[in-house]
Amino acid sequence: MIVKSxxxxxxxxxxxxxxxxxxxxxxxxKDSTSFNDKITSYQRVAKREDSEDILHRDLVPxxxxxxxxxLKMEKEINKGDDTTKRELQEAKARIDQLEKKIAFLExxxxxxxxxxxxxxxxxxxxxxxTGGAGFVGSHLVDxxxxxxxxxIVVDNFxxxxxxxxxHWFGHRNFEMxxxxxxxxxxxxxxxxxxxxxxxxxxxxxxxxxxxxxxxxLGTINMxxxxxxxxxxxxxxxxxxxxxxxxxxPQPETYWGHVNPIGPRACYDxxxxxxxTLAYSYAKxxxxxxxxxxxxxxxxxxxxxxxxxxxSNFIMQALQNLTITVYGNGxxxxxxxxxxxxxxxxxxxxxxxxxxxxxxxxxxxHTIEEFAMIIKNLVxxxxxxxxxxxxxEDDPQRRRPDIAVAxxxxxxxxxxxxxxxxxxxxxxxREELSRTTxxxxxxxxxxxxxxxx
Ligand SMILES: O=c1ccn([C@@H]2O[C@H](COP(=O)(O)OP(=O)(O)O[C@H]3OC[C@@H](O)[C@H](O)[C@H]3O)[C@@H](O)[C@H]2O)c(=O)[nH]1
Numbered sequence: 001m002i003v004k005s006x007x008x009x010x011x012x013x014x015x016x017x018x019x020x021x022x023x024x025x026x027x028x029x030k031d032s033t034s035f036n037d038k039i040t041s042y043q044r045v046a047k048r049e050d051s052e053d054i055l056h057r058d059l060v061p062x063x064x065x066x067x068x069x070x071l072k073m074e075k076e077i078n079k080g081d082d083t084t085k086r087e088l089q090e091a092k093a094r095i096d097q098l099e100k101k102i103a104f105l106e107x108x109x110x111x112x113x114x115x116x117x118x119x120x121x122x123x124x125x126x127x128x129x130t131g132g133a134g135f136v137g138s139h140l141v142d143x144x145x146x147x148x149x150x151x152i153v154v155d156n157f158x159x160x161x162x163x164x165x166x167h168w169f170g171h172r173n174f175e176m177x178x179x180x181x182x183x184x185x186x187x188x189x190x191x192x193x194x195x196x197x198x199x200x201x202x203x204x205x206x207x208x209x210x211x212x213x214x215x216x217l218g219t220i221n222m223x224x225x226x227x228x229x230x231x232x233x234x235x236x237x238x239x240x241x242x243x244x245x246x247x248x249p250q251p252e253t254y255w256g257h258v259n260p261i262g263p264r265a266c267y268d269x270x271x272x273x274x275x276t277l278a279y280s281y282a283k284x285x286x287x288x289x290x291x292x293x294x295x296x297x298x299x300x301x302x303x304x305x306x307x308x309x310x311s312n313f314i315m316q317a318l319q320n321l322t323i324t325v326y327g328n329g330x331x332x333x334x335x336x337x338x339x340x341x342x343x344x345x346x347x348x349x350x351x352x353x354x355x356x357x358x359x360x361x362x363x364x365h366t367i368e369e370f371a372m373i374i375k376n377l378v379x380x381x382x383x384x385x386x387x388x389x390x391x392e393d394d395p396q397r398r399r400p401d402i403a404v405a406x407x408x409x410x411x412x413x414x415x416x417x418x419x420x421x422x423x424x425x426x427x428x429r430e431e432l433s434r435t436t437x438x439x440x441x442x443x444x445x446x447x448x449x450x451x452x
Contacts, residue, residue, distance in 0.1 A: 070095060104434070113171050119148035126150045128189040128231070130181050130222060131196035133160030135301045136236070136294075139342050140193060141165055145173060152187055156180035158210075159198050164301050181218040182210075185225060191349060192233040194222045197271075199238070201264065201391070202307035208266035215270030216277070223281040226288075234290040234349050235278045237356060239398055240268045241293060249364075249399040252293065252356050262393040275356065282354065290348045295360025295400045299338030299420060300427035310335065313371055314421075314428045317378040327390030329368030334399045336361035337420030340413035347409040360400035361413040377421055 070092065127144050131137040132153030137160065144151050145168055153165055153176045168174040179185055181196050197214050198204040204211040219235065226233040242250045243258030258268045281287040298310035305311075316323045336359070344359035365373065371385045405411045 114142070114146060114167065116146055116171075116173065117148040124149055125190040126152070126188060128152045128154060128187060128192045128225075130154045130192070130194045130218070131160060131236075132193075133157065133162060133164050133176070134195065135159075135164070135199075135299070135303070135306075136297060136338060136341060137193075137195045138164035138301055139299070139338050140195070140345060141168070143342055143346065145171070149173065151175070152177060152189065154179050154181060154185060154196070156196070159200070159203055159303065159306075161303070181221050182213050184221050187225070188229055189225070189231045192222055192226055192231050193236070193345065193349070194219065194233060195236045197236070197267075199267075200306045200308045201267070204267040205263050208263075211266040212270045215267070215274045219274040219277050223277055223285075223287055223289075227281060227285045232288040232290070232349065233278070234292060234345060235274055236345075237275050237291050237293045238267070238271045239293055239295040239358070239360065239400065240264065240395075241272050241275065242395075242398075243268060244393060244395040245397060248397050249362065249401040250358065251401040252358055252404055259393050264393050289354060290351075291356040292345055292348050293356050293358045293360075293400075294341060295336055295358065295398065296333045297336050297338055297341045297360075299424055301338075302424070304428060304431050309333070309367060309370065310374075310421075310424065311428070313374045314378070314425055315432070317374050317381045317383050318425070318429055318432055320382045323371045323375060323383045323385045325367055325371055325385060325387045327367075327387065327394060329371065329385075329387055330366050331394055331396045332364050332366050332398060333370070334361050334364045335370075335417060335420070336413055337415035337417075337423075340415050344405060344409065344411045344413075347405075347411045351409050353404075353408040355404075357405050357409065358400040358402055359405060359411075360402065361417075362399055362402055363417055364397075364399040365417075373417070374421065374425075377418070377425055 127149050129137050129141055129144070129151060132141045132151070133155035137153070137155070141151055141153055150173045151168075153174070155176070156179065162176075165174075165176065169176075177185075177187070181194075196218055198206075198211060222233060225231070239250065241258070242254055242256040243264075245254065246257050247254045256272075258272065259265060260269055275291055278287075278289040278291055282289045296308075296310075298308075302308070302311045304315050313323050315321075340361065341359055344357075348357055348359070368385070368387075375381050375383055375385065402412065
């Protein structure tokens with residue numbers, strides 16, 4: 001009897017121990033399944049980082065949640081087998097990377113808007129800026145907004161970027177319309193700055209028909225709008241209306257020397273027609289027009305792959321790549337810092353002067369000299385300067401005569417080339433770190449064969 005009872009007890013104990021073991025195995029298995037799920041979800045998160053917007057919208061909360069679980073996972077690393085450990089370490093590395101991105105993106109979300117002057121309804125204007133998300137347009141928008149005006153930005157984002165004006169998103173004086181001005185636009189405005197058009201030669205040559213349409217049909221639409229609503233309109237023309245000039249420096253009275261069928265014609269002739277349209281609307285329809293002939297301009301918010309000389313040379317110098325001079329480098333340009341240009345545009349709009357006005361900085365350099373100036377402004381730059389094939393119809397000399405602007409607008413550029421380039425180099429340095437951070441690749445790797 002006693003033996004039987006002892007045997008029964010042993011059996012019960014054995015059953016209990018086995019059940020306990022089974023329970024422990026079950027719990028461990030469940031943990032490892034949810035653990036594998038986590039890794040799969042991290043891998044999914046990592047794959048979805050191709051867009052900053054998606055990162056903002058979806059990944060930020062997701063990754064924040066993951067961060068809270070990171071400590072738990074660290075404990076689990078010690079428990080898991082080798083494969084799991086490796087996978088976990090990879091997931092942890094991805095989380096660290098995503099956390100850095102979040103910190104970077106959070107830095108870009110404006111905590112508050114830039115300070116804006118309050119204007120009463122009598123002084124406050126409603127101002128339309130076409131191409132307002134572009135390089136020059138966005139700087140103009142900043143000044144108009146801080147002055148306290150209501151600003152409507154219209155852009156088709158062909159070369160403009162939302163990033164350039166995102167610091168105004170949600171402001172009650174700011175409105176943005178995604179629209180291509182080749183189609184009519186119906187809004188109310190007191191003033192129109194018509195800046196919409198690609199301006200970099202590789203951009204405007206990429207789709208020449210579109211460039212002509214933007215500068216002709218687009219300008220007709222904007223002049224028509226100005227007529228309908230009684231707005232004053234400023235047309236952004238260009239030094240390119242002078243073509244490859246036979247007169248130097250170029251005064252507004254010079255009629256120019258443009259090849260009407262060359263690769264630059266879509267822009268040069270497009271802008272010439274835009275000027276003709278402006279003065280036709282002024283004469284026939286009584287529209288109040290201003291025409292700014294804008295010379296080479298540079299500054300922050302130029303696109304790193306814009307293709308113009310300033311962005312190309314700076315990006316090349318910052319990455320120790322070959323600085324690519326097109327042709328022999330003896331052609332000249334005169335570079336104006338963007339804030340000076342914006343001051344000139346505002347003065348022109350405010351003035352009663354209605355004929356075309358050159359807006360540019362008359363300090364002239366050869367492109368060869370310019371390459372050396374930039375190289376010397378980038379500390380430790382190891383780039384070499386190489387000359388290459390010349391660009392077809394490239395204007396050989398360009399420098400504005402700004403006597404008209406000085407006399408009628410009391411405007412003259414203030415920012416020296418040295419200061420302006422330093423600010424622009426800082427901007428591109430920042431852009432480069434942002435881009436390599438995301439893509440781990442350089443912007444360009446242009447190789448130019450020396451021509452001698
Ligand atoms: O990498 C480069 C880029 C450009 N260049 C040269 O640098 C000079 C300036 O070229 P950019 O492309 O910056 O600008 P461009 O002067 O040819 O045209 C500009 O003129 C005035 C504005 O209206 C426009 O922004 C644009 O059309 C040209 O001689 C060009 O051949 C280089 O040597 N290397």
